[in-house]
Amino acid sequence: MSKEFKARRLDVKAFAQEGAALEGRESFQAHERLMAETEGRGGSSAVTWTARGELRNPRHVQPDIWLHLGAQAVVSLTCQRCLSPVDVPVAVDRSFRFVADEQLAAAQDEASEEDVLALEGGLDLLELVEDELLMALPLAPRHLICPVPVNLAAADPEFDTAEAERENPFALLEQLKPRKP
Numbered sequence: 146m147s148k149e150f151k152a153r154r155l156d157v158k159a160f161a162q163e164g165a166a167l168e169g170r171e172s173f174q175a176h177e178r179l180m181a182e183t184e185g186r187g188g189s190s191a192v193t194w195t196a197r198g199e200l201r202n203p204r205h206v207q208p209d210i211w212l213h214l215g216a217q218a219v220v221s222l223t224c225q226r227c228l229s230p231v232d233v234p235v236a237v238d239r240s241f242r243f244v245a246d247e248q249l250a251a252a253q254d255e256a257s258e259e260d261v262l263a264l265e266g267g268l269d270l271l272e273l274v275e276d277e278l279l280m281a282l283p284l285a286p287r288h289l290i291c292p293v294p295v296n297l298a299a300a301d302p303e304f305d306t307a308e309a310e311r312e313n314p315f316a317l318l319e320q321l322k323p324r325k326p
Protein backbone atom coordinates (compact mmCIF):
# COMPACT_ATOMS: atom_id res chain seq x y z
CA MET A 146 0.00 0.00 0.00
CA SER A 147 1.50 3.27 -1.03
CA LYS A 148 1.57 6.16 1.40
CA GLU A 149 0.62 9.58 0.26
CA PHE A 150 3.65 11.81 0.48
CA LYS A 151 3.48 15.53 1.13
CA ALA A 152 6.17 17.74 -0.38
CA ARG A 153 5.93 20.34 2.38
CA ARG A 154 6.45 17.76 5.12
CA LEU A 155 8.03 14.71 3.62
CA ASP A 156 8.62 11.56 5.66
CA VAL A 157 11.98 10.90 3.99
CA LYS A 158 12.49 7.52 5.64
CA ALA A 159 9.16 6.12 4.43
CA PHE A 160 9.74 7.78 1.05
CA ALA A 161 13.07 5.93 0.72
CA GLN A 162 11.66 2.65 2.05
CA GLU A 163 9.00 2.69 -0.67
CA GLY A 164 11.38 3.89 -3.35
CA ALA A 165 8.69 6.47 -3.97
CA ALA A 166 8.85 9.44 -6.33
CA LEU A 167 7.25 12.86 -6.36
CA GLU A 168 7.27 15.67 -8.87
CA GLY A 169 5.99 19.18 -8.82
CA ARG A 170 5.58 22.38 -10.72
CA GLU A 171 4.98 25.71 -9.01
CA SER A 172 4.93 29.28 -10.12
CA PHE A 173 7.69 31.52 -8.81
CA GLN A 174 5.17 33.08 -6.39
CA ALA A 175 5.49 29.91 -4.29
CA HIS A 176 9.20 30.66 -3.81
CA GLU A 177 9.60 34.00 -2.03
CA ARG A 178 13.39 34.00 -1.88
CA LEU A 179 13.71 33.19 -5.59
CA MET A 180 11.21 35.95 -6.34
CA ALA A 181 13.38 38.39 -4.37
CA GLU A 182 16.40 37.48 -6.55
CA THR A 183 14.38 38.43 -9.63
CA GLU A 184 13.18 41.73 -8.11
CA GLY A 185 9.63 40.39 -8.35
CA ARG A 186 9.75 39.41 -12.02
CA GLY A 187 9.86 35.67 -11.33
CA GLY A 188 10.76 33.73 -14.42
CA SER A 189 9.55 32.86 -17.86
CA SER A 190 8.67 29.32 -16.77
CA ALA A 191 7.57 27.55 -13.61
CA VAL A 192 9.88 25.86 -11.13
CA THR A 193 9.77 22.13 -11.87
CA TRP A 194 11.30 19.39 -9.77
CA THR A 195 11.43 15.65 -9.25
CA ALA A 196 12.39 13.71 -6.13
CA ARG A 197 13.08 10.02 -5.68
CA GLY A 198 13.71 8.06 -2.49
CA GLU A 199 16.14 5.18 -2.31
CA LEU A 200 17.08 2.71 0.42
CA ARG A 201 20.64 1.40 0.02
CA ASN A 202 21.76 -1.77 1.85
CA PRO A 203 18.14 -2.63 2.75
CA ARG A 204 19.22 -5.73 4.69
CA HIS A 205 21.55 -3.77 6.94
CA VAL A 206 20.40 -2.89 10.49
CA GLN A 207 20.56 0.75 9.50
CA PRO A 208 20.06 1.01 5.75
CA ASP A 209 21.20 4.20 4.02
CA ILE A 210 18.39 6.63 3.28
CA TRP A 211 18.85 8.64 0.10
CA LEU A 212 16.92 11.37 -1.65
CA HIS A 213 17.68 12.27 -5.26
CA LEU A 214 16.54 15.72 -6.32
CA GLY A 215 16.32 17.37 -9.71
CA ALA A 216 15.04 20.92 -10.25
CA GLN A 217 14.89 23.39 -13.13
CA ALA A 218 13.81 26.97 -13.63
CA VAL A 219 14.46 29.86 -15.97
CA VAL A 220 15.11 32.78 -13.65
CA SER A 221 14.88 36.44 -14.61
CA LEU A 222 18.02 37.99 -13.09
CA THR A 223 19.57 41.41 -13.64
CA CYS A 224 22.40 41.55 -16.18
CA GLN A 225 25.48 42.98 -14.45
CA ARG A 226 26.62 44.67 -17.67
CA CYS A 227 23.51 46.44 -19.00
CA LEU A 228 21.33 46.19 -15.86
CA SER A 229 18.31 44.90 -17.78
CA PRO A 230 16.62 41.53 -17.12
CA VAL A 231 18.34 38.40 -18.40
CA ASP A 232 16.73 34.94 -18.42
CA VAL A 233 19.10 32.44 -16.84
CA PRO A 234 18.32 28.70 -17.01
CA VAL A 235 19.23 27.02 -13.72
CA ALA A 236 19.29 23.28 -13.12
CA VAL A 237 20.10 21.22 -10.08
CA ASP A 238 20.75 17.49 -9.81
CA ARG A 239 21.79 16.39 -6.33
CA SER A 240 21.62 13.47 -3.96
CA PHE A 241 21.38 13.66 -0.19
CA ARG A 242 21.92 11.00 2.44
CA PHE A 243 19.78 11.25 5.56
CA VAL A 244 20.78 10.38 9.12
CA ALA A 245 18.84 10.42 12.41
CA ASP A 246 19.60 13.91 13.73
CA GLU A 247 21.31 17.25 13.16
CA GLN A 248 24.37 16.34 15.23
CA LEU A 249 25.06 13.20 13.19
CA ALA A 250 24.33 15.09 9.98
CA ALA A 251 26.81 17.86 10.80
CA ALA A 252 29.53 15.38 11.79
CA GLN A 253 29.01 13.10 8.79
CA ASP A 254 28.60 15.90 6.26
CA GLU A 255 32.04 17.12 7.36
CA ALA A 256 33.63 13.67 7.18
CA SER A 257 32.12 12.19 4.02
CA GLU A 258 32.03 12.87 0.32
CA GLU A 259 28.26 13.21 0.12
CA ASP A 260 25.78 15.78 1.37
CA VAL A 261 24.21 14.63 4.63
CA LEU A 262 20.97 16.00 6.06
CA ALA A 263 18.97 15.19 9.20
CA LEU A 264 15.69 13.24 9.20
CA GLU A 265 14.27 15.15 12.16
CA GLY A 266 10.94 16.85 11.76
CA GLY A 267 10.06 15.94 8.19
CA LEU A 268 11.57 17.60 5.15
CA ASP A 269 10.15 20.63 3.37
CA LEU A 270 10.99 19.49 -0.13
CA LEU A 271 9.95 22.79 -1.73
CA GLU A 272 12.28 24.67 0.58
CA LEU A 273 15.12 22.31 -0.36
CA VAL A 274 14.31 22.87 -4.05
CA GLU A 275 14.47 26.63 -3.47
CA ASP A 276 17.72 26.41 -1.44
CA GLU A 277 19.40 24.42 -4.18
CA LEU A 278 18.21 26.66 -7.03
CA LEU A 279 19.37 29.75 -5.11
CA MET A 280 22.80 28.24 -4.64
CA ALA A 281 22.97 27.41 -8.36
CA LEU A 282 22.34 31.02 -9.43
CA PRO A 283 25.31 32.73 -11.08
CA LEU A 284 26.95 35.48 -8.98
CA ALA A 285 27.27 37.87 -11.90
CA PRO A 286 24.60 37.07 -14.52
CA ARG A 287 25.14 38.63 -17.96
CA HIS A 288 23.62 38.51 -21.41
CA LEU A 289 25.80 36.84 -24.01
CA ILE A 290 25.05 39.93 -26.09
CA CYS A 291 23.30 42.77 -24.30
CA PRO A 292 20.06 43.86 -26.03
CA VAL A 293 20.47 47.54 -25.09
CA PRO A 294 23.43 49.91 -25.38
CA VAL A 295 25.61 49.55 -22.31
CA ASN A 296 25.72 52.77 -20.31
CA LEU A 297 29.03 54.28 -19.27
CA ALA A 298 28.81 53.36 -15.61
CA ALA A 299 28.11 49.73 -16.35
CA ALA A 300 30.81 49.58 -19.05
CA ASP A 301 33.48 50.78 -16.62
CA PRO A 302 35.60 47.67 -15.88
CA GLU A 303 36.01 48.74 -12.24
CA PHE A 304 32.25 48.89 -11.89
CA ASP A 305 32.04 45.32 -13.22
CA THR A 306 34.58 44.10 -10.70
CA ALA A 307 32.82 45.79 -7.83
CA GLU A 308 29.56 44.14 -8.84
CA ALA A 309 31.17 40.71 -9.13
CA GLU A 310 32.76 41.05 -5.71
CA ARG A 311 29.65 42.32 -4.00
CA GLU A 312 28.80 39.91 -1.25
CA ASN A 313 26.20 37.34 -2.20
CA PRO A 314 24.21 36.05 0.79
CA PHE A 315 24.20 32.57 -0.69
CA ALA A 316 27.98 32.56 -0.97
CA LEU A 317 27.91 32.62 2.82
CA LEU A 318 25.58 29.61 2.87
CA GLU A 319 28.05 27.86 0.60
CA GLN A 320 30.81 28.42 3.14
CA LEU A 321 28.72 27.08 6.00
CA LYS A 322 27.80 23.94 4.16
CA PRO A 323 30.68 22.58 2.11
CA ARG A 324 29.56 21.50 -1.33
CA LYS A 325 30.56 18.15 -2.69
CA PRO A 326 31.52 17.48 -6.29
Ligand SMILES: [Zn+2]
Nearest residue numbers: 224227288291
Ligand atom coordinates in the same frame (compact mmCIF):
# COMPACT_ATOMS: atom_id res chain seq x y z
ZN1 LIG B 1 23.01 42.70 -20.56
